[in-house]
Each structure stands twice: as structure tokens, then as C-alpha cells.
Amino acid sequence: MSNPPARLAWSGFVTELAELLRARGVDTPLYLVGGVVRDAWLRKPTDDIDIVVGGRAIPLARRVCDWLGADIYVMDRERGVARVFVKQAGRALSLDFADQRGSSLAEDLRDRDFTMNAMAADLLGDCGALVDPLAGEQDLRAKVLRRCSPNSIAADPIRGLRAVRFSAQFDLKIEPATAADIRGCTKELRATSPERIRDEFFKLLGLGRAARGLRVLEHLGLLRMILPDIPPANLPHSLAVVERLATLLTAISRRRTDNTAAAFDLGMLVIQLDRFRPRLQAHLDRRYGNWRNHAQLLALAALLEAGNQAALVAESLRLSAGEARILSQAVSNELVDLPMPATRLEQHRYWQRLGAGGIDVILLGAAKALAAQGVALDQQDWLRRVEQITQLLDAWFNQYDTLVNPKLLLSGHDVKTLLDIQSGPQIGVALTALREAQALGKVTTQEQARAFLAQLSAIGSAPPPAPSRSIREGS
Incomplete structure (x- = not known):
């Protein structure tokens, strides 16, 4: 009936x-x-x-x-x-x-x-x-995605990507004739404008079930067309990272429910990250052209294994120069290089090196760790990582002006005059050393800053200069 x-x-x-x-x-x-x-x-x-x-x-x-x-x-x-x-x-x-x-x-x-x-x-x-x-209602009740006519996909091959997105978004099975039409239009889809492919692909990456959609794309032969530089052997791990990242981002988002972080791994992390949740959400909500957001860009980074892949993907998907830099930075850096827990100097140098992109490295690192360990999670190792993540984010969000990027007590001109040197890299070296001393609380006044630089000049050594960009904005 x-x-x-x-x-x-x-x-x-x-x-x-x-x-x-x-x-x-x-x-x-x-x-x-x-x-x-x-x-x-x-x-x-x-x-x-x-x-x-x-x-x-x-x-x-x-x-x-x-x-x-x-x-x-x-x-x-x-x-x-x-x-x-x-x-x-x-x-x-x-x-x-x-x-x-x-x-x-x-x-x-x-x-x-x-x-x-x-x-x-x-x-x-x-x-x-x-x-x-x-009979669209009948298909919805049956959880089936069906094209309107035999010509529907051929008329606009981008509908093949849209079908995959809808199947993941609404938990639908693509019926066989529609799936066959999608496979049959791969060549035509390749000829579609990169911008349209990018926009539809990013909509898929923005779903909580993005990994499921990506697996369907792979099954239909479309994922390799969009991301040809991902080695097939790496794909299962990459999809696992995307899956864990989506779960993590949901757990720190407005969509979180009481059941989202019920497991030990996410539960421990969410308890610690809850104090940063609004500010993390603001970071992930940052918008780029055509309403792409930062969380979608991070999901794309989770698929990639190396910086050279990021550059190729950014070019093929016509991402902006800013998006390309963010993607490359997220893929090329690893949180595991940092000791657990980190000293104040290590925290300062981490954020000076990565800026706001350090948040991406933290989130991707957590997703990669969870994907690599799976059900065999080493609880002690994970607790140490959660402690490290909490420590770093507390520095960025709550100690930015004192630990991450204290305002220099002396200018470059002051350094030139005090040390009697010409413009050049030595000034940057001296200012970097001064900023680190301020971050560690060793220098708090201009008088102390002058004495510090005089002593530094006498010793003749200093750390390498920091990048000149605004670290609040990242790369």
C-alpha cells in the first residue's frame, strides 16, 4: 500500500x-x-x-x-x-x-x-x-537518488559531482542507471570549467560525511580526475584523516550534540577545547572566494600528503594565492616536531613560524593521530597530545600579546643607533632575539631592552630572524 x-x-x-x-x-x-x-x-x-x-x-x-x-x-x-x-x-x-x-x-x-x-x-x-x-517523493522515501531523464547528466556533467554530494548529505543510494551515466560522463566532466568543479567539490568537503562522499567519488572514477596527484596507496589513510577531522570539527562546532564526543579520544579533547570553541569556530568560518570557508580548505589539506601536492591541487582547482599558501603550510608542517609539553620558547617559536596557520597544523595533527591509531589508541600518548594542543592554543588565544607576539620595546631604528650598524639582516636578528627575551619575561622595559642588545652584541650571537608577516593572519 x-x-x-x-x-x-x-x-x-x-x-x-x-x-x-x-x-x-x-x-x-x-x-x-x-x-x-x-x-x-x-x-x-x-x-x-x-x-x-x-x-x-x-x-x-x-x-x-x-x-x-x-x-x-x-x-x-x-x-x-x-x-x-x-x-x-x-x-x-x-x-x-x-x-x-x-x-x-x-x-x-x-x-x-x-x-x-x-x-x-x-x-x-x-x-x-x-x-x-x-515521483521524487517516492525516491526520497526509498532513500534513492535518481536522475530526471536519461539526458540529465550528459546535459550538465557537473551533476555527477552534485549527485555524490547529495548522496552523502541525505544518506541516499545512487540508483544504477544514474551511476552508469555519471561514469559515462567522466570525459565531459573533465572538460567542465575548473571553477565549477572546485565549487561543487568544496561543497562536498564541507559536509560532515565528506569522507563517505569522497569514497563514492573514488568508486565512480571521479576523485582521481579531480585530484590526480594523490597516490592510490595513500587514499585509505587520507580518507580516514578526513573522517576524523570532520568528527573533530563537528565536536567543536555549533552542531555538537551530547553524543558527538562520547568516545574517550574526542571526549578528552573537546573538554579541553571547549574554552576556545567560539574562537576556533571563527577561525574555521573564515571565507574565501565564492563562499568557500576555511574548514573546507582544511578538509582538502587532510587529503594531501606533501606540499608539492598542495601546489598542484591549488593550481588545478583555481584557488587564490592566499588559499594556496594556507593549504601548502597546513600540509607541509607537522605538530609531532614539537616536544610534549613545549617550553615557553618553543611555543613562541612555533607561533612565530606558523602564525594562525598553527591552528590548522594542530587540528590536522590531531586528526592524523586519531586516524593512524584507530581503535588501538594509546591513551597516555593521546593525553599528552591533548595537553600539548591545549597549551599551544592557550598561548595563541590568551597570551598572544605577552608570549606569542609581544610588542617590541625597541624599533629597528633604535637597534641601528644602539649597535651602530647599517640596515641589513643583523637588525632582524637582533629584533628576533629581543622579542624572544620579552616572550620569556626576561626583558620588560626599554632600559632592559637596551642592556640586553648591548650584551647580545658583545656575545655576537642570536637566533635567526622571524618572518616579517603579520602572524595573526598566518601565511
């Missing part, structure tokens, strides 16, 4: 939007479509609302923009697509208005990617009734 069609439950904003449109006398056919309908069926919140217009979408979008006091961006004038940006109760919503494709709503829906995204609801009519010509 088949289940009756579900009634859709809508947020207050969608209901208010429908009332506004009716009150303003809009009688053009309007349909909610795609992900917003799928998420309503799944009872999940969404900030992206797609509306198909049985008429001219852009003029209507402009009117809605005016009524809501919002902003608008015309995305595709030829196809009639415009996005309205709305702020509602602290949330940033986007309303995409698009001309109906084809001669009917059914034809528009058949032209979409997957059946679960080919469902609709009449915005100005019975909004709770599901319009479902391709």
Missing part, C-alpha cells in the same frame, strides 16, 4: 511572502521548486528559495525587491533569472526568480537534475500540496 502524498510545512517567511504577493495583486503562476521543496518535505530549514515564474521573472523580482526593501542581482538576463537578497530575523535569505523553462511546469521539472529536486508547490495556491510528476 503506497503512502499518501505528504503535506508540505513552510516557514513563516514563505507564508508571509505568499500573502504579500496575493495582497499586491500578483496573478502570474508562481511555483516553489527544487531544493526548497525537498527541504520542506524533509522538514529541514533552508535559506535558498527557488521560484519558477510562468511569465517574466526579472520584472517581478524587481517588484518583490522593492516591496521587501531588499537587494537584487540579475544573474542571467537572457534566461530571465534574478536573485533577491532578504534579511529576515537575523538570517540572510536568497530568492531566485526564474522564467519557466519549456511550455509547462512539468516540462520545466523534467529538465532538472534529480527527481527529489523536481518537486514543486503552488506559491499562490495550495502551497502545502506537493506537485510531483517524477
Whole structure:
């Protein structure tokens, strides 16, 4: 016996939007479509609302923009697509208005990617009734991802990557014909713009189940196309690191639940990291082009084994120069080089060398340690590592101005005058030594700083100069 069609439950904003449109006398056919309908069926919140217009979408979008006091961006004038940006109760919503494709709503829906995204609801009519010509609801109930037509993947090969992301995100099995079409379009996907591949791949990396999606990509022959420089023998370990990193990032995120860190390994770490959680989250939420975030970049780093891989991947995915440097630094440095626990001088030099990137090395190092030990976790070794991580993060977040990067008591000009030397690397050497002495609490006044440099000059030795960049920003 088949289940009756579900009634859709809508947020207050969608209901208010429908009332506004009716009150303003809009009688053009309007349909909610795609992900917003799928998420309503799944009872999940969404900030992206797609509306198909049985008429001219852009003029209507402009009117809605005016009524809501919002902003608008015309995305595709030829196809009639415009996005309205709305702020509602602290949330940033986007309303995409698009001309109906084809001669009917059914034809528009058949032209979409997957059946679960080919469902609709009449915005100005019975909004709770599901319009479902391709049985997307049935596939959702069966946990199956199915393409809308035999031409769906070939029409846009990037849908193959999207299929993998959806399968991981919604715990779906890709049905055989769809999987075969994805495998058959590998060559066409390779010809797709690197930017589109990058954006879809990063969406996958941002999932809590990214490792599962990456395994599906490998099974379908797509992962090697995106990351050809990863040796096949290294892939199982790399995927294990991605998995452990995702669990760790969830445990220190807003998505954490009481069960997230129930195991000994994560439980001990989360207890210690909880005091840094808001600041760690701010670090991971840093944004780059096209809304890529730092956590996604860190997941990519977890897949890689060497700095030369990072450079090649950054180039192939068209990452920015800043992202490329962060990726290379995260991959090329290891926390195990630091003693456990570290002295104040070792902590100072660690953060001077890596800057904010030291946080990435810490998180990746923890994920690698957990992946390498698996169920045979050495509890004493792990407790020492947790102590080291806590010590380092406390230095960065709570002792930045005193231990990590104290403000120099003397300038480069002061050093030149005091030591009677010309501009050159010696000044940097002297300033580095002074900063270290300040970090250790040996020098606290300008008078002590002058005496320290005079003594240093007499001895004729000092540590190498520190990098000149702002360590708050990392590489």
C-alpha cells in the first residue's frame, strides 16, 4: 500500500511572502521548486528559495525587491533569472526568480537534475500540496537518488559531482542507471570549467560525511580526475584523516550534540577545547572566494600528503594565492616536531613560524593521530597530545600579546643607533632575539631592552630572524 502524498510545512517567511504577493495583486503562476521543496518535505530549514515564474521573472523580482526593501542581482538576463537578497530575523535569505523553462511546469521539472529536486508547490495556491510528476517523493522515501531523464547528466556533467554530494548529505543510494551515466560522463566532466568543479567539490568537503562522499567519488572514477596527484596507496589513510577531522570539527562546532564526543579520544579533547570553541569556530568560518570557508580548505589539506601536492591541487582547482599558501603550510608542517609539553620558547617559536596557520597544523595533527591509531589508541600518548594542543592554543588565544607576539620595546631604528650598524639582516636578528627575551619575561622595559642588545652584541650571537608577516593572519 503506497503512502499518501505528504503535506508540505513552510516557514513563516514563505507564508508571509505568499500573502504579500496575493495582497499586491500578483496573478502570474508562481511555483516553489527544487531544493526548497525537498527541504520542506524533509522538514529541514533552508535559506535558498527557488521560484519558477510562468511569465517574466526579472520584472517581478524587481517588484518583490522593492516591496521587501531588499537587494537584487540579475544573474542571467537572457534566461530571465534574478536573485533577491532578504534579511529576515537575523538570517540572510536568497530568492531566485526564474522564467519557466519549456511550455509547462512539468516540462520545466523534467529538465532538472534529480527527481527529489523536481518537486514543486503552488506559491499562490495550495502551497502545502506537493506537485510531483517524477515521483521524487517516492525516491526520497526509498532513500534513492535518481536522475530526471536519461539526458540529465550528459546535459550538465557537473551533476555527477552534485549527485555524490547529495548522496552523502541525505544518506541516499545512487540508483544504477544514474551511476552508469555519471561514469559515462567522466570525459565531459573533465572538460567542465575548473571553477565549477572546485565549487561543487568544496561543497562536498564541507559536509560532515565528506569522507563517505569522497569514497563514492573514488568508486565512480571521479576523485582521481579531480585530484590526480594523490597516490592510490595513500587514499585509505587520507580518507580516514578526513573522517576524523570532520568528527573533530563537528565536536567543536555549533552542531555538537551530547553524543558527538562520547568516545574517550574526542571526549578528552573537546573538554579541553571547549574554552576556545567560539574562537576556533571563527577561525574555521573564515571565507574565501565564492563562499568557500576555511574548514573546507582544511578538509582538502587532510587529503594531501606533501606540499608539492598542495601546489598542484591549488593550481588545478583555481584557488587564490592566499588559499594556496594556507593549504601548502597546513600540509607541509607537522605538530609531532614539537616536544610534549613545549617550553615557553618553543611555543613562541612555533607561533612565530606558523602564525594562525598553527591552528590548522594542530587540528590536522590531531586528526592524523586519531586516524593512524584507530581503535588501538594509546591513551597516555593521546593525553599528552591533548595537553600539548591545549597549551599551544592557550598561548595563541590568551597570551598572544605577552608570549606569542609581544610588542617590541625597541624599533629597528633604535637597534641601528644602539649597535651602530647599517640596515641589513643583523637588525632582524637582533629584533628576533629581543622579542624572544620579552616572550620569556626576561626583558620588560626599554632600559632592559637596551642592556640586553648591548650584551647580545658583545656575545655576537642570536637566533635567526622571524618572518616579517603579520602572524595573526598566518601565511
